[in-house]
Amino acid sequence: MKDLFTTIKTSAELRHQGVSSAAITRKSKNGELIKICFNAYVEANQWKTWDATRRCLARHVGFLKTHRGYVLSHVSAALWWRAPTLDLPLKVWVSHPHPSAKVAGNVHLSRNRLQVCEQAVFRSGAFVTTPLQTALDCARVLPCPDALCIIDDLLHRDLVQEGELSQALKTLEGRGALRAREIAKYMSAKAESPAESLARYWILLWGFTAPVEQVQLWVKGNVYRPDFLWEDTRVILEVDGMVKYSGTYGSPVEVIQKERRRQHHLELLGYTVIRAQWEDVARNPENLRAKLLPVRCALMACERGVNLPNAVQRTRR
Known part of the structure; x- marks a missing residue:
């Protein structure tokens, strides 16, 4: 953030550097300077390298400096x-x-x-x-x-x-x-990402039974903390955020391998693992609702005394 306060120049700062008011106007018109807000500028070459987040922050800095x-x-x-x-x-x-x-x-x-x-x-x-x-x-x-x-x-x-x-x-x-x-x-x-926050929002809004979040489960010497767990129905919901496969957390191939191993271990404990992607919670929540129907069906089966894991499996087929 500090570099933005240095990079963005006010009209007064430019004049102190020897750039006249007329030159500021001329450079703005020919595209050498980008006016990001009243009396605040940045060089066009710099502006072109910034993504949307950086440009948004720059506009804030421009306002603060003026x-x-x-x-x-x-x-x-x-x-x-x-x-x-x-x-x-x-x-x-x-x-x-x-x-x-x-x-x-x-x-x-x-x-x-x-x-x-x-x-x-x-x-x-x-x-x-x-x-x-x-x-x-x-x-x-x-x-x-x-x-x-x-x-x-x-x-x-x-x-x-x-x-x-x-x-x-x-x-x-x-x-x-x-x-x-x-x-x-x-x-x-307990939410560790916006994806988890959105998933919980939809789960509760739709009237699903509130799950337990980030509970520790031990299997084969590993400890896992599923995003959401319905213990009564032995169902786990895992939500994958936007950056999971972007390379931020290592090679995408390694991430997928760890993910599959994690799911296998959880299934060894008798859990059914449901996976949801960012698109399912942020843009197409009805996809998430469809994936969660086994949870509701299994709870209804529980009330009737039906074997829970089998009820979950039947609703998935």
Whole structure:
């Protein structure tokens, strides 16, 4: 993040380097400089090398360098806390202590937030709302799945305490309070990825029995922590995130081999393993619902006294 504050130049900084106002205008028109926000520029050659995330961060830095007294909040604060965002913010979200504060351009401003701004912390070159406030703000304004991914990540990294956040969400009033109270029912500190957060969201929303998360299972000298476990039906749901086969966790071939060995070991314990991909939880959740039907059928079979593993197997065929 620090390099962005150096790379992005304000109009004043460019003039101090000997670039006149006329030259700034000319370079912008001929494409040598990219104007990322009011009075903030970056060289076009640099801009072209950046991906969407880097460009989004650059726009935030450009705003911060040209506006004093503002605090990053809501999804922009989540971005600064390195929480996962399902979609990059199209606007810079900021808060200001004064009720008459104004901004121009592609900025979402929350005014009259004196206490929130006084409690802000300095992180990576910017004043940012606290993790707790960030979670509350996101719960108010973002769609439930988006807010849940952010909140689960903050909980998992111990940036927010679950009991404190749960109480704060349940007692919120005003805009978005109802949505925030709903999120309190779905959140978990055990989620290790947005894919797990989304899977839990759909599982509970659809009325499936709540599974146990990240429970330890020992087999052949190995310990495994399945993403979701329904012990009564001996069913495990494993959710594969976006980057699992990207090379981040080693060779994709090795990852697949470890995955198959893991599934084999779990099946040796008598579990049925269901796998879901990122597409199943983020874009086509009905695929996930179809894969989970054996869980519901097996629970119904359990109530009738039918052998559980066999019931699960029959529903899968």
